[in-house]
Each structure stands twice: as structure tokens, then as C-alpha cells.
Amino acid sequence: MLIFRQLFDEDSSTYTYLLGDDVTGDAVLIDPVFEQVGRDTALLRELSLSLNFVLDTHCHADHISAAWLLREKLSCGIAVSHKSGVTGATVYLVDNDVLSFGNHSLKVLLTPGHTEGCATFVLDDMSRAFTGDTILIRGCGRTDFQGGNPSVLYRSVHQKIFMLPPTTILYPGHDYRGLSSTSVAEEKNYNPRLGGEVSEEDFSGFMNNLGLAYPERIDIAVPANLMCGKPPEGIDVHDLDTAWGPLRYTFAGFWEIEAKWLQQNLGSVQIVDVRDVAEFDGPLGHIEGAVLLPLDRLECETQSLSTEVPIILVCRSGSKSARATLMLRNLGFKQVANLAGGMLRWHALTNWSDWSI
Numbered sequence: 001m002l003i004f005r006q007l008f009d010e011d012s013s014t015y016t017y018l019l020g021d022d023v024t025g026d027a028v029l030i031d032p033v034f035e036q037v038g039r040d041t042a043l044l045r046e047l048s049l050s051l052n053f054v055l056d057t058h059c060h061a062d063h064i065s066a067a068w069l070l071r072e073k074l075s076c077g078i079a080v081s082h083k084s085g086v087t088g089a090t091v092y093l094v095d096n097d098v099l100s101f102g103n104h105s106l107k108v109l110l111t112p113g114h115t116e117g118c119a120t121f122v123l124d125d126m127s128r129a130f131t132g133d134t135i136l137i138r139g140c141g142r143t144d145f146q147g148g149n150p151s152v153l154y155r156s157v158h159q160k161i162f163m164l165p166p167t168t169i170l171y172p173g174h175d176y177r178g179l180s181s182t183s184v185a186e187e188k189n190y191n192p193r194l195g196g197e198v199s200e201e202d203f204s205g206f207m208n209n210l211g212l213a214y215p216e217r218i219d220i221a222v223p224a225n226l227m228c229g230k231p232p233e234g235i236d237v238h239d240l241d242t243a244w245g246p247l248r249y250t251f252a253g254f255w256e257i258e259a260k261w262l263q264q265n266l267g268s269v270q271i272v273d274v275r276d277v278a279e280f281d282g283p284l285g286h287i288e289g290a291v292l293l294p295l296d297r298l299e300c301e302t303q304s305l306s307t308e309v310p311i312i313l314v315c316r317s318g319s320k321s322a323r324a325t326l327m328l329r330n331l332g333f334k335q336v337a338n339l340a341g342g343m344l345r346w347h348a349l350t351n352w353s354d355w356s357i
């Protein structure tokens with residue numbers, strides 16, 4: 001079966017798409033965003049997927065692509081249009097190329113116009129197509145930089161995207177109003193720029209008078225994206241605040257650490273137990289040296305905690321402490337992690353150690 005997730009980056013209103021094969025575990029990411037690499041790698045791990053390829057629909061002007069960073073971390077390939085101007089990719093795509101992931105595949109339609117190197121990716125059964133900024137929901141990508149051209153865009157939409165079955169669901173690269181997808185039939189009928197009886201000349205007139213401000217990050221994003229999203233020299237891509245232990249980021253949005261590591265590093269961290277007193281002194285007991293700060297008091301009682309020493313949050317199962325992890329992060333504590341599985345897993349581990357002695 002196909003695994004499909006639509007992910008959103010609020011800063012740039014960018015959609016990233018994860019497609020995977022649940023039998024083989026192969027996956028691709030379309031248009032991942034640099035700042036969301038933690039989220040995306042966590043999701044891949046939690047869904048037991050391995051990333052084959054990052055596909056960029058084009059050289060983005062408003063955010064840095066995560067292609068380079070994902071290749072550094074996961075050794076995946078990077079695929080872009082041969083017209084994108086991007087250097088250092090693994091594969092340069094031409095019309096009708098097919099990219100497989102497990103038993104599924106995406107067909108490449110080159111759809112220039114927003115930029116010279118835009119591509120649309122169509123799922124093998126034509127049920128979905130990923131259009132980047134070639135067509136947006138009731139809109140389309142601007143055409144005023146990176147080789148953009150209204151006539152070329154008009155033809156890409158009419159001769160390629162509108163030739164797909166009317167029921168094909170279209171997934172755009174952005175939406176600035178919170179809409180998530182559309183269909184070929186809908187855009188043919190209701191896209192005010194490109195649908196209905198709008199001619200190429202009408203469309204060019206529309207596009208040449210959009211009067212949009214340049215994307216705020218264009219001067220940083222385009223040079224980086226021309227190198228697959230390699231950030232400028234001097235930017236540290238490794239999160240220093242997570243260098244203190246083998247942390248794992250979760251798709252739920254917090255860092256966690258395994259009981260085994262804590263067992264071997266008890267002296268170098270602050271352990272904060274967020275259960276209530278009865279549980280702390282109850283049958284499950286508590287970890288030696290743990291400080292009791294129940295969750296409902298945590299926010300107003302952080303004075304005793306050092307910002308210099310990593311903090312590990314603990315509860316019965318790892319759920320309340322996950323909440324506490326997010327709270328402390330929001331309060332400005334940077335070196336914070338949840339004890340995965342809480343006291344239950346801690347006991348399973350320590351009991352196992354007793355057995356093995």
C-alpha cells in the first residue's frame with residue numbers, strides 16, 4: 001500500500017510530501033524544507049521508511065531545500081529537472097522519466113514557467129500529481145524571476161497538467177490560505193488565471209501585473225538551492241544543544257533518550273520526575289538522585305534547575321514527561337530530553353540487568 005503524508009512548513013507556507021511503500025519501506029520526499037529535517041527524519045523512522053530520493057520540484061526562492069542535508073544524513077539521492085540550474089544533484093530529470101520507490105513510481109512532467117526548471121511528479125495510477133508552484137489552488141506560481149515566463153507556464157498547465165484525468169488530485173508546493181489540495185477538473189473550471197476560457201494573452205496580462213514583493217529570503221535561498229540546499233559556509237547544521245547525548249527527535253516534536261544511556265550517565269544529568277508524590281514514593285519508585293517537580297508545578301518551580309546541565313524528564317510511561325519536555329524547551333531550557341518509556345521501561349531495563357548479573 002502507498003503511504004502518503006502531506007506536511008506543512010508554516011514559515012514559508014511550503015508543502016512537503018512523503019510517499020512510501022509499506023511493503024518494501026522505500027520512500028521519497030518531495031520539496032522538503034531545511035528547517036524541518038528533524039521532523040521529516042523522525043517521521044521516516046517512525047513509519048519504518050528509508051529515504052531513496054529527495055525530489056525538488058524546482059529551485060525554490062523562498063526557503064532552503066533540505067535535499068543536501070538529507071543526503072548528508074541519510075545518503076539518499078537528489079533529483080531535479082535538468083533545466084533547474086542546480087549543481088550537485090544525483091539525477092537530472094527529463095520529460096517522462098520514471099522514479100521508483102518500492103512498487104510505486106512517479107512520472108516526471110517538465111512544467112516550466114514559474115521557473116525554467118520546474119517539474120510535476122505524477123503518481124503511477126494518476127490518482128495524484130505534485131505540481132510544485134506550476135499550479136497552486138486557484139492560482140499559480142509567479143513568473144517574474146528565475147527564467148519565469150507566463151506563456152511557457154500557460155502551456156505547461158494546458159498541455160501537461162490539464163491533460164491528466166479530471167479526477168487527478170493536485171498537490172501544490174504552497175498554499176497561503178490553508179487549503180491543501182485540488183483536482184484537475186476543479187482548476188480547469190475555477191482557476192481564475194488559467195481555467196475556463198482564459199487565453200494565453202489574458203494570462204500574460206494577469207501575470208505581468210501581479211505586483212508581488214520579492215520573497216524575503218530569495219537572496220539566501222536561491223544561491224543555496226542552486227547547490228541542492230547546501231547552506232552558506234559558517235552555518236552550523238548540527239544542533240549544538242543536542243550534542244550531549246544520543247537524542248532522538250520524535251514526530252510529536254520533542255527529543256527523547258533511551259533508559260540505557262541514562263543508566264550509564266546518571267552523574268552527568270539532572271533527572272526531573274514530574275509525577276505526583278504518591279507515585280514518586282509508590283511501587284515503581286524513582287531513579288536515584290531524581291528531583292520531584294510534579295507537572296502542575298513545573299512551570300513555576302524551575303529556579304532549582306541549572307541551564308548548564310542536561311535535564312532528563314521522567315514519569316510513569318513517558319507521556320506526562322513528554323509534555324514537560326516541551327514546557328521546559330518553551331521556557332528556554334535547551335538541553336532537555338524525555339526518558340523514552342518512563343519508569344516502566346527503566347524498570348524493565350534495570351530488572352533485566354539484575355537478571356544478567
Ligand SMILES: N[C@@H](CCC(=O)N[C@@H](CS)C(=O)NCC(=O)O)C(=O)O
Pocket residue numbers: 012060061062133139140141142143174176212213214215216217
Ligand atoms: N511572502 C512570501 C512570498 C512567496 C512567493 O513569492 N512565493 C512564490 C512561490 S516560490 C509564488 O509564486 N507565490 C505566488 C503568489 O503569492 O501568488 C515570501 O516572502 O517568501
Ligand SMILES: [Fe+2]
Pocket residue numbers: 058059060061062114133141
Ligand atoms: Fe517557487
